[in-house]
Amino acid sequence: MTTFAFKPKLLSTLRHYNKQQFTTDLLAGIIVGIVALPLAIAFGIASGVTPEKGIITAIVAGLIISLLGGSKVQIGGPTGAFIIIIYGIIQQYGFEGLTIATLMAGVFLILFGVLHLGTIIKYIPYPIVVGFTSGIALTIFTTQIKDLFGLTMESVPSDFIEKWGAYIGDFGTIDWWSTAVGIGSVAVIATWPMVAKYNNLLKKLPGSLIAIIVMTVAALLLKQYAGVMSIETIGDRFSISNQLPDAEMPALSWDVIKGLVSPAITIAILGAIESLLSATVADGVIGDRHDSNTELIAQGVANLASPIFGGIPATGAIARTMTNINNGGRTPVAGIVHAAVLLLIFLFLMPLAQYIPMACLAGVLVIVSYNMSGWRSFASIMKNPKSDVIVLSVTFLLTVIFDLTIAIEVGLICACLLFMRRMAETTDVKVISDEIDPEEEQSDFQMGNLEHLTIPEGVEVYEINGPYFFGAGNKFEEIMASLRGQRPKVRIIRMRKVPFVDSTGIHNLTNLCTMSQNDGIQVVLSGVNPTVQAVLHKAGFDKMLGEENICSHINIALERAKELV
Template sequence: MKTFTFRPKLFSSLKGYSKETFTADLMAGIIVGIVALPLAIAFGIASGVSPEKGIITAIIAGFVISLLGGSKVQIGGPTGAFIVIVYGIIARYGETGLIVATIMAGAILVMLGVFKLGTVIKFIPYPIVVGFTSGIAVTIFTTQIKDLLGLSADSVPADFLPKWQCYFENIGTADPLSVVVGIGSIAIIALWPRISKKIPGSLVAIFAMTLLTYLLRRYAGVTSIETIGDRFQISASLPGVAVPDMSWDVIKGLFPAAVTIAVLGAIESLLSATVADGVTGDKHDSNQELIAQGAANIVTPLFGGIPATGAIARTMTNINNGGKTPVAGLIHAAVLLLILLCLGPLTRHIPMACLAGVLVIVAYNMSEWRTFRALMSNPKADVAVLLVTFLLTVLFDLTVAIEVGLVIACLLFMRRVAETTNISVLKDEIDPNADAGISLGAEHLVIPEGVEVYEIDGPFFFGIANKFEEQMVALGNHPQIRIIRMRKVPFIDSTGIHNLTNLCRMSKREGVQIILSGVNPTVHRTLEQARFYDLIGKENICSHIDLALEQARKELAARHPGKR
């Protein structure tokens, strides 16, 4: 296996970098920085931390991902996908637990990149990805109902069904003005693209509703609309580095959460980079991108930040506004830093109902309801996977959903690979016209009496090894010689070797000789390392079916000297 090469896209992009490219990156970076501001604040609050921590995450993670990433246009930062898992970790382990889990997730992502496992993430079945994202979207929408309606419920349960029960029980406490702000924000974000696609609707909604709330408070004495300042103290500065306690007990307890963050981050970042490739025509480096995502999630929590990954919406905003290289991502981080330092205190006037409206739109865009509906007409197995993943995400926990989803993905993969492996039995003759494995010009190869030929077409791994052994037993035949053709077996694993060994030992007890035919070099080396040849003898390992049949005749002649 080739070793990993550290090659951030920024370094190659700076070769031949021009003034025109910088101008394009500058404009795109400024616009993306402005677009990222309301989302960073909303994601931070929805995740259970203060709003400036969402901005800090966008600044530091955005900078690191652009600096070290494997995509020219990827923009990193906090995303809606992490809201559910972050909120759950904080509720159970506190912010210190979140910091530890995020650092561990970063280390896992770095290892995935170093060991070149970036492409493996792409093998996760599409129904599972849609089930995750749709479930997360429903959960995000559910968490925003209290702020959207201005409910005065003191404490809202964490679980999905009890949460909705609480909402219905407290619906009478809804604040009409908060409802107007929330619904008005949704309407502005949904309709604004008809007026302008350059200025983000979320920014317009926040500006308009913040101004309205401020005027109502100052001149009409309205205080029922809750703002960020009513709930949080805003710090307009970067915090110092704080290294958390990472004892072994803490690491063991948070490991499942860290795996969830890492898997979710890897899926979302590589999906975002792939979408960007389709628009720009470029090709990202999956392993380098995972290295960058990992580094960002190791560094960011040291400053109090939350998990980060590549963000599809911000990445597309970067592309649509002319971003060419990772420099645009670096500028986006610098813009957010300036906003935090210069305008941070002003964010306390933003109404919570407005941020809830922003997240409702985010949830709608994440829901992929059209894709979900289309997948419902797919084969029953895919529909079952989709619904199981979706329901686990909504009703239980994202960690459980990802763990079960990955197990389902592995089982589906094994099942589909096993389905591609066929086993056939030949007893009389082999037709050279229908078999490319026979020498050209050969006549029909007659299989001698007492010999059976078994053809394995596909990988001989644990998913098929048992099937082969079961077929041997089911046939109940006791020939004198079994020839196993392996010319179409690309690899064999430990279970395959174990089952093949058992078959040889069982056959030996029954007086049946095993001959292997057409073993390719890869399988040959694997069998040799497993000392398999000591069991049947090297003379019974043949490179071609002609040689295998000839060896079978010699064995028959040795067993029956007087018979021709």
């Protein structure tokens, strides 16, 4: 039995910590904090909450994930993947419903870690991950069209298709100044790496921050000296506060909890996938190995704490984690510094956020959605086997047209069904009628004793090659049905290549043995491995067939068949 172990990486890294490493972590933490600022604001607004809630999430969750996490370099906070599901929960249940769903997701994440499900979550099929990630990216892009072009439409439909219909119908209300700010922001972010690549200082500054500074100053100048009043800012839509919220628990009711189980599980699964994916990518860069179960527990605690202080769901952020690594961060101290930097900015500079144009934030999220889309991976999977294409397409379309909860559920069901079909196809059952060729049986014969084994008259040999579960069982039944007219005295079933057998396989095998015995035919099992034999013993096959008819080798089984004949 595996023992539970909660081992935050902070504890092990501090044992050999030194001043030089602290200096490097301090610099990395400051840079990551600056990078996280515009993203936290943008993710908060896009999720349907106020900008300061995005920053509070980055502070609280980022601090806890670094303190308790199983990765040395993971940076936690709000991410684009949660935008759509958060927005949907708020629309249906209000912000209090989101708070409860996030708390529930935190509990689920802790349970995932305690139950050692960290490694299992990594096995979620890649086409599902790409499908819902690409779907989220397209949905985020769609939600930003109104602000990107400054459309003055009164309300935006929640449905994807209706939303685009409304955009097309109201495109005549476009504000060209806002459009210039939005497109300009995209251009600045896209070209900044090329501009800054020759200067080490500029290279460390994120393009999103440069775009916000440039476009905010431009909007203020246009308003002051050109009388341009149509560029909407954060302050026009939200009341900005730099006051730290008090810890507050929401009122819990069983009816609300029941209604929020599905979205809470989706938040938990999505958070687990993204955080472990981020930690795995980071491991490959720094040559380390994260503790996935400890990481899930840390993510769970972070999602318990964040909503209590008015925040939203959080997880590991790949882009910020890579920024941390690229700037020298190698211990959780960098993540702690990142949270401290955001706290200082929140306390002393938050009122300045009211001047940021909404079109500029839309431009930031357009770039986020592009980077998140993974279109190269999407195109690559479309060249894969048809089953992968089906899973990818179904998950992508359901994410876009319906919601992420349905997409993940249906995507997993499709993946499981297609996997079971593939497994069934890998198992075959063949009939050996005359003799067994030793050239194909070398693993079963001792060197120097290779001779053809003749099958006695009145004996049939069937070989199962692969797992014996429902798919193989059905194949076996079909073969037996086609040979129903033949009446041998003994049926030998070779199981040397059967690694496991499930309950359906046992049921089918039991039916075969019963029907054979009713027809006066004795069944002999050959080459049963210890694991399968233990399962068959529990099912009572030793009593049904007799111990002497469960043989370890084909030679023994043939000798037994000769006796019976």
